[in-house]
Amino acid sequence: MMMGQQQGEEDKEEEEEEGVGGKDDDKNDFDGKELASELLRIISSDFSLNELAFVPPWKHLRELLGEKFADDEEDENDRKRLKLFYRSFCVREHKLAINAHVIVPVLNYVYSQLRRKKDEKNDDDAFLDDDLKVLLCVLTGDSLSGWNVRKRRVLEALEKDGDTTSDDQEKNRMKEMEREMMFATFVQTKFPKSTAAFAHRRWVIMTCCFHGGGCAERRNHLIPRNARRDTTMLSLLLLNNVYKRETLACEQTCRRKLSNYAAWSHKLFVFELVHVKQNVNEPDELLERAKSVLRESETNISSSDPSAWHFRRAVIRSVYDRLLHYDAVKKRFFDEVIVNEFRFVREKIAAFRGRETLWHHRKTVLAHVLLKCSDDDVRNEIVAEEIEFAINNNNEADEIKVRDVPWATKYEDGDEARLLASFSKYVCTIFSRFCKKL
Structure with a gap:
């Protein structure tokens, strides 16, 4: 028991000598100026930094880096030299970890420096302010x-x-x-x-x-x-x-x-x-580029990510508008890109019927194609396919269980066993009415 008490006293003394990271350190104010200077030195001395993280305070480096780095904290001279920075910043393999407790002191110091009146500063201060502004990129x-x-x-x-x-x-x-x-x-x-x-x-x-x-x-x-x-x-x-x-x-x-x-x-x-x-004057190459970039995003696109689907629509619109004067390539674009896009969205809707993002993407692409399409046969083919797709989904929506569409549903009071109206059914109905008017 005496040995345990003695060990506890030694650990306490070690914490006091190292100066940062213990419970008492959380109560002490960090020196924002020194911390900002040290952070500037780290950023300016290593242009190969490739990862940034704000982490909870660490007592020993082994807590942050693992046991294999335990020897790194045994250098007493290094620990005494670093003092406050020992547990404020850690750089390993071009990765920077910042103690979350030092962020506010650094920001307070930076903003206080930037708020000073301009006539109180000299040229050196102006240069320093530029460096401090760069710190805001890292911290905010x-x-x-x-x-x-x-x-x-x-x-x-x-x-x-x-x-x-x-x-x-x-x-x-x-x-x-x-x-x-x-x-x-x-x-x-x-x-x-x-x-x-x-x-x-x-x-x-x-x-x-x-x-x-x-x-x-x-x-x-x-x-x-x-x-x-x-x-x-x-x-x-x-x-x-x-x-x-x-x-x-x-x-x-x-x-x-x-x-x-x-x-x-x-x-x-x-x-x-x-x-x-x-490739604006090379329609064949432009078509291949569009097919490639759309195919790449198919593998990892989320059915609920509106930004990703907006990207696909923007690519289709951008390329399609530039191929309007190339009849042969425009026909290929419709057969190889537009048809494939409708097929891809149809498969996604079959798996995630209640996702509003998928239906919005499909109707937006449909409206754009019908607006730009001048071939009546192609237009009629698209309309017929969409009517069939809408009717099929309209009929299937009546039999969907609540667990299949956990959101965008409407229930009667006290009845959660059957789905009375789903978002997908509503959109299919709108599709049918829209296509019949064309």
Whole structure:
């Protein structure tokens, strides 16, 4: 018993020496300035950071990293040197963990610095404020001020390359783009729905891939009209690499946060930039690209994700509108894309009959196709198929049990055994009336 008491006293003394993370430490105020300086040092010294996490306070590194890292905390000199930072930040294998208790002190310090009057600051303070704004990107994800600081620094770096050769300029642009994309990916591991981070990615792509030799007017256009003739534009191979990387970034953020509209919108932007705009005069290639991207999303699309289905509709509309003047390819697009889309949605509805997202997607695609279709035979074929589909689903909806459609149902008082009216039945009825009027 004496040994246990002695061990407890030693552990208590060890906690007091280390200074952070114990119960008493939660009551103490963190020094926001020192923490902000240390966090800035970490971010600026490691450009390969690829994951960010806010974690509960840890007492020993083994609690955070596992037993195999137990030896890392045995260095007394290192522990004394780090003091407060020992349990505030942890960087391993380019992954940064931040103690959740230090976030508020750091934010309070950053905002207090930014609220100071401008006439009280000197040039060094202004530079420091820019660094502090970048910290807001890491701590909040959607700080426009922080992302604007990074944009300004990219432009400054590109302007310095004005006197270098074209090859060196292209290398520097690629270097700047790679660094900004890695930073955005790092932030989005914690904030996967950050619209500011996705907007920054788009800005970097347009600035570095379509850099018009310092021409501000060209940089301000979302899609340069003479992009294919621009001698400073990246090769098509590099643009395809950009598409693959951005597609992967969208998939990763969607896995971290479902129904991610910002990610699907960004993927649509990259698709139109790389495939639609670059193949606008090559209808066959454009058709194959559309088929490929739609086929890719079939494997992991959720029946309840409106953002993903909006992406599919946008791809169909964008490509279909550009093929209106190519009769042969337009016929192929209908046979190979539109028909397949209706088949795919029909299978999804059969499995998830009560999902409003699926019905909205189907009726929206139907309305768009009927509006753009000038072939009466094709129109009549679509109408006949939709009437048959609606009638079949209308009849089947009467026999669906409550457990099959757990939502969007209407019951009589005290009767939950039978389904009297389902959302799917209602939509099927609307389909029938709509198609008969055409």
